[in-house]
Amino acid sequence: MSKPQKRCIDCERDGITSKRKTPHPGPRCATHHRQVRKARRSRTHAKRIEEVYSITAEQYWAIYEAQGGKCALCRRATGARKNLSVDHDHSCCNGPTSCGKCVRSLCCSACNRMLGHIRDDPEIAERIIHYLHYPPGRELLDNWNAQSKAATE
Numbered sequence: 001m002s003k004p005q006k007r008c009i010d011c012e013r014d015g016i017t018s019k020r021k022t023p024h025p026g027p028r029c030a031t032h033h034r035q036v037r038k039a040r041r042s043r044t045h046a047k048r049i050e051e052v053y054s055i056t057a058e059q060y061w062a063i064y065e066a067q068g069g070k071c072a073l074c075r076r077a078t079g080a081r082k083n084l085s086v087d088h089d090h091s092c093c094n095g096p097t098s099c100g101k102c103v104r105s106l107c108c109s110a111c112n113r114m115l116g117h118i119r120d121d122p123e124i125a126e127r128i129i130h131y132l133h134y135p136p137g138r139e140l141l142d143n144w145n146a147q148s149k150a151a152t153e
Contacts, residue, residue, distance in 0.1 A: 054098055060086070064106055071106065072087070072111075074110070084108055085109055
C-alpha cells in the first residue's frame with residue numbers, strides 16, 4: 001500500500017495545478033526547493049558580510065560589479081559557485097570583525113588564502129614576481145646542461 005504523494009505548497013499557493021511531487025524533506029517540489037535554498041543562502045551571506053566586514057550586501061555587489069564580476073587578483077573566478085571572499089587589511093582592525101574601511105576588494109578563496117599566506121607583505125609579492133621572471137633553477141640547469149654539452153664535445 002503506497003502512501004499518497006504530497007504536493008508542493010508553493011505550487012498550490014501560486015495556483016499551479018501540476019502534479020509535482022515533493023522529493024525533498026519538506027513540502028516543496030525540486031524547483032521551489034532550489035529557489036528557497038538560494039534565497040536562504042543569499043540572506044545568510046548578506047548577514048555574514050554585514051556582521052564580519054561591516055558592509056552591506058549592496059556594497060558587496062557594487063564592489064563585485066566594479067571589478068567586472070571577477071576576482072580582483074586572478075581575474076578568473078566569478079563567484080558563480082562560491083561567493084568571492086571579502087579581502088580586507090588585517091592590520092587595520094584587531095579582532096574577528098572589520099570596521100568596513102579596511103575592505104580592499106573581493107577575491108576568490110585561492111587568492112585570498114595566498115594573500116593571507118604572504119601576510120599581505122609587498123616585499124614577498126615582489127620576490128614572487130622576480131621568481132616568476134627569473135627562476136633560479138632554470139639558470140642552474142641551463143649552466144649544468146652547457147657544461148655537460150662542453151664536456152661531451
